[in-house]
Amino acid sequence: MILIDYKDRRPIYEQVIEKFQQMILCGVLEPDSAMPSVRGLAMEMSLNPNTIQRAYQELERTGYIYTIKGKGSFVCNTASVAEGKRRELQRELQGCVDKALLAGISVESLKDMVEQCIECGLKKI
Amino acid sequence: MILIDYKDRRPIYEQVIEKFQQMILCGVLEPDSAMPSVRGLAMEMSLNPNTIQRAYQELERTGYIYTIKGKGSFVCNTASVAEGKRRELQRELQGCVDKALLAGISVESLKDMVEQCIECGLKKI
Amino acid sequence: MILIDYKDRRPIYEQVIEKFQQMILCGVLEPDSAMPSVRGLAMEMSLNPNTIQRAYQELERTGYIYTIKGKGSFVCNTASVAEGKRRELQRELQGCVDKALLAGISVESLKDMVEQCIECGLKKI
Amino acid sequence: MILIDYKDRRPIYEQVIEKFQQMILCGVLEPDSAMPSVRGLAMEMSLNPNTIQRAYQELERTGYIYTIKGKGSFVCNTASVAEGKRRELQRELQGCVDKALLAGISVESLKDMVEQCIECGLKKI
DNA sequence: GTGGTCTAGACCACC
């Protein structure tokens, strides 16, 4: 299930979005399968339906899901979505790298740090 | 001088903090040199003194500057600060990498992306 | 309720912080229970909301409370907090002891003073 | 000589006062010996004479030194002074102890902490 | 409703 970290400073709806993005991109949620209903999910997670609604809207706007009135929301095909996510991550990564370089960290150092991150990240999965 | 990006969603004081961190870490502001006065900088940037004050307070709390009441604020020695910044960046980088891996991006792909970022980042400096 | 001592030279927000730290550490405020709202408490204490806000921010930064935007602030689990407080007190105590020793007070004398303090402190609780 | 810690949040004049109190109480400065001149000391320490002046005023007010117009300032007999210092320290110690007890630290724990402080403090001298 | 940020302007202690 989706777990909310209340100590995370980001708004709840962003956390919900992120979790669904992950599940869609890594294939846990298959294309054209139904998303949980807004009200049902809200109840299950003890959240305000508005919060879920906002997350779904954003997921629809960014091409992760599509909605059929009266039927519910469904997962999009991932091909196009993956490319978008890739670009988004590239932007974020660029931000990190820029900061590091501006802080005077050498390219060598930086690559080492990335290696460590990857190693560490692989363990978590 | 420091430019504020009002389209940036982050608060102004955070942008001010970031700019000074960069200037201190990359040596533009030398250790023990005087920071601009709170009021002076506020006037120059057309900001409220409280906003600058808050940025300076955070910079002091995180060890970038030290303050002498009635005299002003001054830049700390960078040695210890650099290590802290490195750890902070490592954490942020880890976040990026984790997201990428969770999104199903391969390690190969990821390394390519980092290479591109570094190349691109070096041009900006 | 929280009483402010206007004769105290310390800023109001520090007094507010201290009072809440006490209430959290000694268990008057239970983990995950809600803190009073910023505006509500400000009104009740006839203080500016900013002053309360600042106190809450510091309490959050030091791990006493956590905040959910739009919902309010809540008390953290005390386990980890207690250890931090202990270290803080140890530092402060060290300062006192150092001063006493530097002033030429004998170890014997000092221990007697501490005994008196403890005796006296226990009565206040 | 007297060293000022600019990173100390307390005002400079308080640090000056404290250092002289220590030197007088532990006998480094003998009764009726001359204090350094305000201007001379200010120059030597690269401080504003006002700052030294204020420290001397406070030292005179609290009975550590006495001033003869046109001749300078001199160290008082320590007997009476020591008792005052002792009371001041007792007050400060009481504050620490009260905080600890309010934070739920046991008397046993507290005594252990004091022992550690004393041990640690003796090494510094 | 909640907290987070910002502006405007005041007063204080310190140097």
Next chain:
DNA sequence: GTGGTCTAGACCACG
């Protein structure tokens, strides 16, 4: 002159 604190009141994002 400097930074530190506080009040008053506004606007925003979030739930």
